[in-house]
Amino acid sequence: MDKQQLLVELQSKGLQLAEQTSGAAGRKGGAGPSDHKAIVVDGTTVMVPVYTGTAAVSPYRLSAAVNSSPVVPSEEVQPTLECHGQAIASVQFPKQPKFYGLQTADGIPYWKIALLHSHDVLATTVLQTCMRYNDRATACQFCAIGQSLAADRTIARKTPDQLAEVTEAAVRLDGIKHVVMTTGTPNTPDRGAAYLTECARAIKARVDIPIQAQCEPPADFSWFERMKAAGINSLGMHLEAVTPEVRDRIMPGKATVSLETYFEAFAAAVQVFGWGQVSTYLLAGLGDSLNALVDTSDRLIQLGVYPFIVPFVPITGTPLEDTAPPDSEFMYRLYQEVGQRLKNAGLSSQDVEAGCAKCGACSALSAFET
Template sequence: MSAEVLINELQTRGIRLVDPKAGHESRRGGAGPTDHKAVTIDGVTVMVPVHTAPAFESPYVAGAPDKDGQSDVLKDGGRIGSISFPGRPKFYDLTTADGIPYQHIATLHGRDVLATTVLQTCIRYQSRTKTCQFCAIGQSLAAGRTIAHKTPGQLAEVAEAAVRLDGIKHMVLTTGTPKGPDRGAAVMVDSVKAIKAAVDIPVQAQCEPPEDNIWHERMKAAGVDALGMHLEAVSPEVRERIMPGKAQVGLDKYFDSFEAAVPIFGRGQVSTYILAGLGDTVEAILETSRRLIEIGVYPFVVPFVPVSGTPLESHPAPSTGFMDAILRPLSKMVIEGGLKAEDIKAGCGRCGACSALSVYEKLQVK
């Protein structure tokens, strides 16, 4: 089985673990790739669901690691390949002066990415009529695995340690949306200023499009290297159904913000996250991606993963065929548009662990 097919299969169907403690901890709840575990396949580290409903019924099973850290992957009892697990990062063993574990402030994503949700709250999360139905941002906070607001000083301290001890290559800052027209840009400015004063590391900031595009210049001046503004879904009717609050910031505003941000950050340094499997068609995702690429925005398309405890916990994950029908032509479009994942300075697109897109890109240039 080829690497891109296996990655697609594991990311859409999940994997059952004979030894759940293999490698560093899996993530439950929170923002980003939750209910996942990082695994390495043919030298590529990806996030694979392990705590989701599809994963519990997955035909794929990872055996216990051998002495070299390799685990056989079985399907219906037959071996189809092997995987390994990144080790536990050293910075996880540290705490701040006031006793907060570093892991509660930022976590390892993929193999060499430090990620954090600066504000672990959102103006829409507590409202049934406004919340994004896939979101689990409050779960890790409620479980005591993180804190509500990571201060600039805390973020700088953990970033410095992660780079020094574990060779972290870039950092991702996302946030729940606060009150106010900046929609999270202001907290990104304060956070990145402190991080850049402590350690030289590329940083991607992620927030909703600020009402005033002047915030793009302010984030760039603060040291933000790449910007993520995430559509999640591309069709108005899907956006209104799946994320009724966030859909009030319409597609026109997103594209206005994309067009303003690209000249500031550069082509390929602005990206958006698209969750395939929420109801958008293959054609809708590819057409929106084509429009984004023309502007200079990298469309990072990932398979939707149903997360336990959310309204969409029973929503089916997309099929491998559905993802292949998107990622194969999309990778060609991205390459032809000059927006390769490996050229992104920091962030989800550069990490690539939540999608097989970057693997498809490499197939295009062989």
């Protein structure tokens, strides 16, 4: 099995963890890659589902590393990745970041303000609430933004000063390379752009690091200029689903923002942030066909927008928790089709200054770009 296929299989089928595997705890609930664990396979850090029903029956399993050496620390012993009981690779876990051990002057642990994603990305949800989340008639059915807040694993609003403080520490102590700031959608016309701008300005005043901001399209596209001026290097505006019937069914509130509005916003944002510095999430497995995802990706690429394609992972506690993720054959074909279009257009995740596409750990797409 080649590396491309292995990455696709792991993200589609998930991974069973041996209970005694050192360092194997993953992240449950919340925004971003939830119910996942970051592992390093052949030098590539990848986020793999570990707390899902599919992962529980996956043919892939991490066996516990048995340390028989009196001189090698246990955390340095690599667990083994197995498929159907056969060892296929050694893997590693990204190290626990040092900044997790710190707290603010008023006693808030840094890890409640921002988290390590992959191995060198700092990620935060600046507003952990959304105007649509608490109403099933409007909520995105895949979303778990409120779970980590309810479990006291985060705080509802991260202040600009807190974010600047944590970012500085993460860069200094752990070598963080870029920052991802996302937000739940507030009931304001700017859709969170104003607060993201304020937070970015505070971070850049403290440390020079590339930042991606993520929000829905603001009503006034002049916010893109203000975001850029505040130090935001790249922008994510996430479609998730691409056909009207799937959007209406899966995310009824967000679907009221039309596809054409998104594409108008994409075009305006590329004019500000530049070719390849605007991206969007596409969640494969929600019901969109392969052709619909490829055609939408092609339209995005022609605009200079990077289509960050991620296999849908059902999160426990959401309405879609029992929905099966897309199979690996579907994802492989999708990655091949879109990867070729990225190559033809000269669009690469490596050229993105900051954000999810730059990180790439939640998708195997970057492995198909070359």
